[in-house]
Amino acid sequence: MNKIIRKEQFSENVFLFEIEAPLIARSRKAGNFIIVRVGEKGERVPLTIADADTDKGTITIVVQRVGLSSVKLCRLNAGDCITDVVGPLGNPTHIEKFGTVICAGGGVGVAPMLPIIKALKAAGNRVLSVLAGRTKDLIILEDEVRKNSDQTIIMTDDGSYGEKGVVTVGIEKLINQEHIDKVFAIGPPVMMKFCCLLTQKYNIPTDVSLNTIMVDGTGMCGACRLTIGGKTKFVCIDGPEFDGALVDWDEMFKRMGTFKRAEKEEMEHFEEHIDAVSAGSSRKAVATTADEPQGSDTIETLTDRNAQWRQELRKSMKPKERTAIERVAMPELDPAYRATTRTEEVNIGLTREMAVREAKRCLDCAKPTCVEGCPVGIDIPSFVKNIERGHILDAAKVLKHTSSLPAVCGRVCPQEKQCESRCIHLKMNEPAVAIGYLERFAADYERESGKAVLPEMAPSNGMKVAVVGSGPAGLSFAGDMAKKGYDVYVFEALHEIGGVLKYGIPEFRLPNRIVDVEIDNLRRMGVHFQTDCIIGKTITIEQLEESGFKGIFIGSGAGLPNFMGIPGENSINIMSSNEYLTRVNLMDAANPTADTPINFGKHVLVVGGGNTAMDSCRTAKRLGADVTLVYRRSEAEMPARLEEVKHAKEEGINFLTLHNPIEYKADENGAVCQAVLQVMELGQPDESGRRSPVPVVGKTVTLDVDQVIVAIGVSPNPLVPKSVKDLVLGRKNTIVVDENMQSSRPEIYAGGDIVRGGATVILAMGDGRKAAASMDIQLSTKGKQ
Numbered sequence: 001m002n003k004i005i006r007k008e009q010f011s012e013n014v015f016l017f018e019i020e021a022p023l024i025a026r027s028r029k030a031g032n033f034i035i036v037r038v039g040e041k042g043e044r045v046p047l048t049i050a051d052a053d054t055d056k057g058t059i060t061i062v063v064q065r066v067g068l069s070s071v072k073l074c075r076l077n078a079g080d081c082i083t084d085v086v087g088p089l090g091n092p093t094h095i096e097k098f099g100t101v102i103c104a105g106g107g108v109g110v111a112p113m114l115p116i117i118k119a120l121k122a123a124g125n126r127v128l129s130v131l132a133g134r135t136k137d138l139i140i141l142e143d144e145v146r147k148n149s150d151q152t153i154i155m156t157d158d159g160s161y162g163e164k165g166v167v168t169v170g171i172e173k174l175i176n177q178e179h180i181d182k183v184f185a186i187g188p189p190v191m192m193k194f195c196c197l198l199t200q201k202y203n204i205p206t207d208v209s210l211n212t213i214m215v216d217g218t219g220m221c222g223a224c225r226l227t228i229g230g231k232t233k234f235v236c237i238d239g240p241e242f243d244g245a246l247v248d249w250d251e252m253f254k255r256m257g258t259f260k261r262a263e264k265e266e267m268e269h270f271e272e273h274i275d276a277v278s279a280g281s282s283r284k285a286v287a288t289t290a291d292e293p294q295g296s297d298t299i300e301t302l303t304d305r306n307a308q309w310r311q312e313l314r315k316s317m318k319p320k321e322r323t324a325i326e327r328v329a330m331p332e333l334d335p336a337y338r339a340t341t342r343t344e345e346v347n348i349g350l351t352r353e354m355a356v357r358e359a360k361r362c363l364d365c366a367k368p369t370c371v372e373g374c375p376v377g378i379d380i381p382s383f384v385k386n387i388e389r390g391h392i393l394d395a396a397k398v399l400k401h402t403s404s405l406p407a408v409c410g411r412v413c414p415q416e417k418q419c420e421s422r423c424i425h426l427k428m429n430e431p432a433v434a435i436g437y438l439e440r441f442a443a444d445y446e447r448e449s450g451k452a453v454l455p456e457m458a459p460s461n462g463m464k465v466a467v468v469g470s471g472p473a474g475l476s477f478a479g480d481m482a483k484k485g486y487d488v489y490v491f492e493a494l495h496e497i498g499g500v501l502k503y504g505i506p507e508f509r510l511p512n513r514i515v516d517v518e519i520d521n522l523r524r525m526g527v528h529f530q531t532d533c534i535i536g537k538t539i540t541i542e543q544l545e546e547s548g549f550k551g552i553f554i555g556s557g558a559g560l561p562n563f564m565g566i567p568g569e570n571s572i573n574i575m576s577s578n579e580y581l582t583r584v585n586l587m588d589a590a591n592p593t594a595d596t597p598i599n600f601g602k603h604v605l606v607v608g609g610g611n612t613a614m615d616s617c618r619t620a621k622r623l624g625a626d627v628t629l630v631y632r633r634s635e636a637e638m639p640a641r642l643e644e645v646k647h648a649k650e651e652g653i654n655f656l657t658l659h660n661p662i663e664y665k666a667d668e669n670g671a672v673c674q675a676v677l678q679v680m681e682l683g684q685p686d687e688s689g690r691r692s693p694v695p696v697v698g699k700t701v702t703l704d705v706d707q708v709i710v711a712i713g714v715s716p717n718p719l720v721p722k723s724v725k726d727l728v729l730g731r732k733n734t735i736v737v738d739e740n741m742q743s744s745r746p747e748i749y750a751g752g753d754i755v756r757g758g759a760t761v762i763l764a765m766g767d768g769r770k771a772a773a774s775m776d777i778q779l780s781t782k783g784k785q
Contacts, residue, residue: 001081005058011137013065014108015074016050022057023538024049024087030095030115031209031241034059034087035217037495038072041588042083043595044495045069046214046236048112048186049088050141059085062111062140067263068595084495086532089217090240093207095119099181100126102174103149104167104195106187107133110141112209113186117148120184126150128180130170132187136161167191168198180204185244189252196244208244210235213258215587215596218493218534219717220503220559221579227251227570232563237719251570254670258572259597299401299456302394303382305364313389314364327431328358335650342590342622343507346647347411347440352392355441359388361433365424370435373422375766376409376476378402380419384438393453396446399439400455404479405472405518405765407447408501410440411510413762414641447517454525458485463779465551466491466544468535468720471499472761473555473752475522476768482525484776489549490527493534496586499557501761503586504578506615508622536723541748550782551747551775554735555768556720558753562713564607568664569710572671573599577608577616577711584619601625601707605675607661608711609638614645616709617653627653628703632660632680632693658682659701660693664708672708677701716754724748732757740774741767749775 006018024034033048051060065074076082093116101120105113110131121127129149133139134157146152153170154162163170167187174180183206185195192208199206212235215221224235229246233239301307331348332338338346350358362384370380379398386395399406415436423432446452463486467474470492478488496502498515523529533539535556544552561576563569583589587596602625606617609631617627629648631638634657638645649655658680665674679699682691718733728736728744734757735750737743743750751767753759 001083002085003081004076004078005056007076007078010062010140013074014062014138014140015065016060016062016111016140017073017076018053018058018060019082019085020057021059021085021087022054023533024085025052025054025057025059027538027540028052028059028088029092030119031090031093031112032088033090033112033211033217033240034061034085035089035214036061036069036073036082037084038069038076039083039595041591041594042072043069043587043597044084044215044217045073046089046211046217048209048211048240050111050114052115060111062108064108072595084532086217086493086495086534086538088537089534090236091238093119093184093241095123097124100128100179102128102130102171102180102183104130104132104171104183104185104187105145106167106185106191107138108140109185109187109191109209110139110145113184114141114144114148116184116186117145121148121150128174129153130155130167130174131162132156132167132170132191134158166194168194171195171198175199175202175204182206184208189249189256192244193247193249196247196249200245206244207241208247209240210242210247210252211240212252213255215579215582216494216559218559218719220561221582222561222563222576223579225563225570226255232565232570234560237717251670254572255570257669259599262597262599297394299397302386302398303379303401305366305381309389310364310385313385317360319363322361322363323425323428323430325357325361327361328354328434328437330434330437332647335647335652338508339618339621339651341508342584342619343511345511346508349444350437350441352441352445355387355392355438356390358434358438359384361425362388363424369422369424370419370433373419375418375762376403376769377766378419378439380435383442384433384435387438387442392442392445393449393451395438395442397453397455399442400521402769403765404476404522404768405501405761406439407443407514408472408510408518409762409765410436410438410443411514412505414760416642418762452521454521455483457483457525460487461485461780463487463551464489464547464549465553465775465779466535466549468552468554469493469499469556469752469754470497470519470529471555471557471752471764472501473557473754473764473768474499474553475519476765477553477555477749477751477772478527478768479522479525480769480772481776482522482527484772486776486779488527490529491533491535491539492529492531493556494586495531497529497531499555500559503582504612504615506581506585506619508618509615534719536720541724545747550779551749553768553771553775554720554724554743554748554750554754555752555764556717556754558714558756558758559717560715561710562715563710564661564712566662566664568666568672571664571666572669573601573706574664574672574708574710577606577612577709578714580616580709581612581619584623590623599707601705603703603705604628604707604709605630605661605703605705606709606711607631608713609633609640609657610711610713611640611644613711614640614648616711618648618651620707620709621651621653625707628656628705629653630656630659630661630675630677632658633690634658634682637682637690658693660695661708662700672705675703675705675708677703714753714758716757721754741771742774742778746778 420432589598752764
């Protein structure tokens with residue numbers, strides 16, 4: 001929460017807010033912006049920083065009351081708190097001694113222009129400022145601008161103040177007055193466009209600041225992408241300032257209207273938004289028994305294969321009896337029903353009886369290869385055997401000894417490709433033991449029993465370590481380091497903890513309440529969490545080290561969405577899977593009580609064949625769309641889990657394999673209306689071992705669509721890696737690490753997608769565990785010296 005220190009009203013709809021934000025005030029520069037969220041159901045809105053006071057620890061913003069989010073913000077007063085303020089974001093304005101510059105601000109655009117004026121003046125420039133507004137009431141911050149400018153011209157449309165005319169009249173007057181080396185223009189998009197058209201006639205370079213649609217503001221969603229100089233750029237990380245001559249203004253005008261209808265409906269139901277109370281989801285609890293063992297045995301006893309209880313268990317059934325048991329089938333919601341609900345899990349979970357019976361299938365191998373297949377090294381036979389003897393809480397204790405997120409892993413990890421793929425049953429041509437189902441059961445059972453216990457913890461060693469990002473890699477690292485006695489601080493850029501577990505995976509696959517419980521367990525272990533904090537922007541790595549952090553783990557993920565770069569891809573209603581899933585999952589945009597807008601497609605095309613593509617198409621189906629999944633290879637090459645493919649087909653998703661988009665066509669409003677698909681066939685295997693798709697020359701298919709979700713993978717977000725001095729980076733800005741997950745800077749370790757470029761939850765967790773073990777050795781050795 002950030003407290004409002006001062007509120008000032010400039011006109012009927014324009015307000016100034018001075019807000020407590022000491023970290024942002026200390027690190028902001030001219031041109032930076034922040035993301036603001038008002039209320040738990042609020043939208044994430046970008047606002048440019050107008051000023052900062054490092055002594056007071058405050059920043060200043062100027063807001064025009066236009067849409068629902070700005071209306072809610074402007075209703076707040078001094079003493080009230082803003083739910084979330086995160087920043088500073090974007091690249092600062094490039095300041096140097098250009099010579100004579102014009103700074104043109106239109107309406108509230110004067111506010112972000114003010115720090116640029118100050119910086120340009122401090123750099124030795126002659127600064128000529130033009131302030132413009134429809135009327136005198138819309139001219140703001142005049143005294144401050146005059147104080148820092150060599151000359152100031154006021155322009156009003158109606159002539160009520162200053163000179164009559166639009167901003168370009170004032171700019172041209174100054175151009176004719178003297179030689180101009182550069183122009184800066186900030187204001188409504190149409191104003192900036194005409195400023196650029198004017199300055200192009202005089203060959204004067206002109207920078208503009210683009211305030212576009214955003215969800216996260218750190219490059220993760222791709223909502224802010226625009227065509228700049230013929231190339232797609234992300235405003236939040238490549239901007240917000242660009243050479244105005246290179247901006248595709250027509251595309252920008254259309255994209256700014258993407259959610260115009262949705263936002264209008266929200267304003268019409270404003271009171272409904274204020275009073276609404278979100279309904280909680282319900283779920284049947286796993287039945288527990290009063291005489292359930294309390295988990296008092298030590299972890300050594302629970303995992304000792306030669307313990308008396310374990311030997312007796314092996315003797316209780318012959319191997320042939322165990323292999324004769326049929327593998328359990330996961331109970332599921334009916335496909336027709338589940339395709340209508342976003343928050344109910346598709347997989348219902350095993351009963352106690354089903355779990356115990358499945359556990360009996362485990363042969364308790366002397367050399368369990370299943371453990372070798374687990375990236376986090378869970379003692380699988382030990383937790384399974386504890387389930388078999390009915391000690392479910394003990395099974396959970398074994399899991400928590402090595403895994404910080406057992407309930408999550410039991411739901412989303414590709415066990416069929418990892419632990420279960422190494423099960424001895426497969427060598428006997430039998431189905432593997434359902435390790436994932438049993439892991440989920442044990443974790444759920446413990447949670448719902450009310451008897452959850454913490455793993456064994458080492459005494460505090462007094463050393464602080466920092467974690468960048470609260471996704472699976474960061475949480476796994478945090479849990480292991482807390483167990484080893486470290487004081488762990490996790491810094492998260494978004495307003496909720498969980499990373500991709502929250503924004504990327506739908507609730508019908510991984511409910512938020514499950515993630516929240518796992519995070520609460522970490523809190524009980526002493527892990528500290530700080531949201532709305534971007535390492536490299538809000539706080540630097542150097543500042544963390546100055547604050548006494550002895551080790552730093554970077555698990556910031558791979559949030560930068562990939563696009564195909566084909567014609568029409570920047571049309572309205574074409575979005576990345578990151579943006580789509582973040583709007584629905586994290587921001588709850590499909591809920592009428594939430595402020596974040598979303599357009600509901602009727603004929604939706606999802607591009608891709610991975611788990612994220614399955615999540616996207618199944619989400620769109622639940623929002624009422626007819627959904628087609630298009631994938632350039634055959635179904636056999638799809639990287640998605642077989643279970644996810646099965647569920648998608650059962651729910652009515654249309655699969656169109658061996659097709660690949662090559663162009664999108666838009667209607668008169670700039671919204672996608674058709675997708676042109678190239679028919680493909682399989683050629684020779686590529687580096688991954690999958691057969692490469694090649695076009696069937698001259699053969700295409702055109703589909704009518706009104707929404708496209710691009711789910712073709714992600715790249716590491718460069719925001720964090722590029723902010724760390726002397727950090728060696730690899731392909732696509734991945735962080736280069738050694739076999740111990742240590743980077744080129746000895747105190748910095750990294751893991752997960754920021755190292756791998758894109759992988760599974762469990763692989764990221766494995767990286768976190770390996771990094772924790774390595775850092776512990778390094779810091780323990782230093783401590784003894």
